[in-house]
Amino acid sequence: MPRHAPIELEKFVPYQLSIVSNTVSEDIAREYRERFDLGTTEWRVMAVLARYDGDGLSARAVARLTAMDKVAISRALARLVANGRVLRRTHRGDKRRSVLRLSAEGWRIHDVVAPLARQHERAFLERLDADEQRALARILDKLLATDAAVR
Amino acid sequence: MPRHAPIELEKFVPYQLSIVSNTVSEDIAREYRERFDLGTTEWRVMAVLARYDGDGLSARAVARLTAMDKVAISRALARLVANGRVLRRTHRGDKRRSVLRLSAEGWRIHDVVAPLARQHERAFLERLDADEQRALARILDKLLATDAAVR
DNA sequence: CTACAATAGTTTCATTTGTAACCATTTGCA
DNA sequence: TGCAAATGGTTACAAATGAAACTATTGTAG
Numbered sequence: 001m002p003r004h005a006p007i008e009l010e011k012f013v014p015y016q017l018s019i020v021s022n023t024v025s026e027d028i029a030r031e032y033r034e035r036f037d038l039g040t041t042e043w044r045v046m047a048v049l050a051r052y053d054g055d056g057l058s059a060r061a062v063a064r065l066t067a068m069d070k071v072a073i074s075r076a077l078a079r080l081v082a083n084g085r086v087l088r089r090t091h092r093g094d095k096r097r098s099v100l101r102l103s104a105e106g107w108r109i110h111d112v113v114a115p116l117a118r119q120h121e122r123a124f125l126e127r128l129d130a131d132e133q134r135a136l137a138r139i140l141d142k143l144l145a146t147d148a149a150v151r
Numbered sequence: 152m153p154r155h156a157p158i159e160l161e162k163f164v165p166y167q168l169s170i171v172s173n174t175v176s177e178d179i180a181r182e183y184r185e186r187f188d189l190g191t192t193e194w195r196v197m198a199v200l201a202r203y204d205g206d207g208l209s210a211r212a213v214a215r216l217t218a219m220d221k222v223a224i225s226r227a228l229a230r231l232v233a234n235g236r237v238l239r240r241t242h243r244g245d246k247r248r249s250v251l252r253l254s255a256e257g258w259r260i261h262d263v264v265a266p267l268a269r270q271h272e273r274a275f276l277e278r279l280d281a282d283e284q285r286a287l288a289r290i291l292d293k294l295l296a297t298d299a300a301v302r
Numbered sequence: 303c304t305a306c307a308a309t310a311g312t313t314t315c316a317t318t319t320g321t322a323a324c325c326a327t328t329t330g331c332a
Numbered sequence: 333t334g335c336a337a338a339t340g341g342t343t344a345c346a347a348a349t350g351a352a353a354c355t356a357t358t359g360t361a362g
Contacts, residue, residue, distance in 0.1 A: 039318090069321095071319085071320075071321085072319075075319090094328070095326080095327060095328090096327050096328070097327095
């Protein structure tokens with residue numbers, strides 16, 4: 001047994017994960033950043049506003065739904081509102097809350113970026129065969145579930 | 152077909168990957184940050200210095216081996232040297248290059264952190280069954296290989 | 303030999319991000 | 333009621349990160 005047992009970074013799973021994850025996320029992010037001057041957090045906010053487009057979400061709800069912290073959300077919203085992509089009103093009955101909705105312009109951008117993101121996801125998954133794709137989906141679901149359970 | 156087809160973030164693979172990856176990396180990083188005041192880049196530098204402990208690496212070599220950029224490496228090295236964890240000499244015959252090595256103190260820290268990191272990796276993988284672990288290893292290798300090929 | 307390009311590494315400056323403190327409002331309950 | 337704790341959100345400050353410019357040295361084409 002060697003005295004020092006160094007880690008082989010390229011076989012270390014957390015490291016591998018971070019490379020794969022950063023690469024694919026960065027590929028997608030670059031495209032909508034260049035085309036719409038949109039940051040990652042901003043895009044995620046838009047995505048949840050699009051999906052839960054019922055009565056308008058609060059910033060807190062957006063934070064929960066994106067698993068990001070409220071300061072990041074606050075900053076993203078400031079830009080989105082300033083750029084006319086999100087409409088912000090005050091909740092009647094609770095003046096602390098904001099009521100958030102995509103604007104028409106926000107929807108227009110969403111309807112370009114969402115398919116584009118899906119396209120990137122597809123291209124990414126196509127580097128795997130069908131079995132591997134299924135396995136990856138299973139694994140990620142399981143990890144996310146057990147992770148949520150732990151916290 | 153709905154007019155707007157919003158993304159379901161929690162089923163979007165790049166998003167899932169980023170959550171899983173950040174969670175596990177952050178868990179490990181927190182521990183060595185708290186115990187040794189060591190940043191992620193610093194630890195990665197130490198890991199490659201430990202592994203390729205032949206004639207001493209240059210900063211450029213460290214950058215290549217960690218897949219990080221030379222500015223980040225330069226900063227990490229400045230701290231590591233200041234804290235007595237890495238020894239820096241000048242290459243004889245090429246005064247531009249530095250020759251980097253872990254100090255005794257650096258090795259001491261390495262020999263605590265490396266097993267600790269492996270322990271976290273093990274705990275992470277144990278959330279999967281044996282088949283899933285094999286599948287994940289296969290998938291990551293494949294993605295990293297095709298990724299490298301693409302660039 | 304000289305001059306220009308390339309390489310190793312650092313510094314600078316702008317942007318991003320994270321943490322803590324903060325303000326306003328609402329809720330819980332003595 | 334009335335006041336402390338909790339909640340929604342923003343601001344302020346510090347640390348981390350990235351891009352570009354810079355210094356020093358070495359390689360190389362004429």
